[in-house]
Amino acid sequence: MVNDARSLPVKAxxxxxxxxxxxxxxxxxxxxxxxxxxxxxxxxPSYDLxxxxxxxxxNVTRLVTSLGEIGVRLRGAPKDLPFILDAKTIENGANxxxxxxxxxxxxxxxxxxxxxxxELRAAAVDREIFGHMVKVASIDHLIAMKRAAGRTKDKxxxxxxxxxxxxxxxxxxxx
Amino acid sequence: MRARTTQSAIxxxxxxxxxxxxxxxxxxxxxxxxxxxLVAEQRDSGIDRTLNAERLKLSPSERLDxxxxxxxxVIAMSPLPRREAW
Numbered sequence: 001m002v003n004d005a006r007s008l009p010v011k012a013x014x015x016x017x018x019x020x021x022x023x024x025x026x027x028x029x030x031x032x033x034x035x036x037x038x039x040x041x042x043x044x045p046s047y048d049l050x051x052x053x054x055x056x057x058x059n060v061t062r063l064v065t066s067l068g069e070i071g072v073r074l075r076g077a078p079k080d081l082p083f084i085l086d087a088k089t090i091e092n093g094a095n096x097x098x099x100x101x102x103x104x105x106x107x108x109x110x111x112x113x114x115x116x117x118x119e120l121r122a123a124a125v126d127r128e129i130f131g132h133m134v135k136v137a138s139i140d141h142l143i144a145m146k147r148a149a150g151r152t153k154d155k156x157x158x159x160x161x162x163x164x165x166x167x168x169x170x171x172x173x174x175x
Numbered sequence: 176m177r178a179r180t181t182q183s184a185i186x187x188x189x190x191x192x193x194x195x196x197x198x199x200x201x202x203x204x205x206x207x208x209x210x211x212x213l214v215a216e217q218r219d220s221g222i223d224r225t226l227n228a229e230r231l232k233l234s235p236s237e238r239l240d241x242x243x244x245x246x247x248x249v250i251a252m253s254p255l256p257r258r259e260a261w
Contacts, residue, residue, distance in 0.1 A: 012246035081214035
């Protein structure tokens with residue numbers, strides 16, 4: 001098995017199963033990345049689930065509890081690399097890429113192109129996703145993040161997101 | 176100055192040190208007997224708007240279900256190597 005950028009996971013993430021524990025434990029997070037784009041109407045496939053989480057201690061503690069329930073392992077790390085899933089580990093790091101029984105799951109403290117967490121959260125739209133109310137990053141913030149990421153696939157997605165933003169405005173739908 | 180800017184500014188424009196403002200460009204072109212016309216056109220990004228319109232008829236959960244099915248189909252058909260599994 002490989003973990004380079006040109007590899008694919010064995011399956012797409014099960015979004016409901018990954019977000020469910022976060023919602024159940026009251027984790028403060030915003031859905032970003034390709035899955036957020038899909039929730040907005042994008043037709044580009046996405047192979048992992050990305051969330052930005054609030055960094056306060058209480059939230060990190062809730063996040064750790066949720067991750068423990070889901071079952072996570074560092075993606076691409078040697079299996080014998082010690083990894084203790086606790087609040088201190090998360091606070092000492094920022095962005096973690098995990099493999100889980102439900103697909104690849106990335107938790108990020110920040111991402112290139114995003115505003116402050118509070119701004120990201122304030123502009124996010126509430127969407128019902130598999131029975132849970134989830135904050136989904138605004139299409140404008142997704143465009144900013146994809147532009148900052150700058151990979152070829154991100155540039156293609158930006159073009160589609162601009163069209164989606166236009167469609168949403170025409171429909172009078174902010175999300 | 177006839178172009179309502181300074182000689183040094185024009186020199187810097189000529190040496191590619193600065194870009195003229197739209198107004199300066201308009202003035203310079205006017206003095207050359209031409210009018211500046213700016214046109215904004217929708218970029219042909221190749222995006223099929225009908226696909227997005229179909230997606231927008233679905234609920235967010237339905238969009239994600241559709242996206243997961245599509246991604247799994249791509250994974251099944253792709254020659255790219257697979258990452259480690261759980």
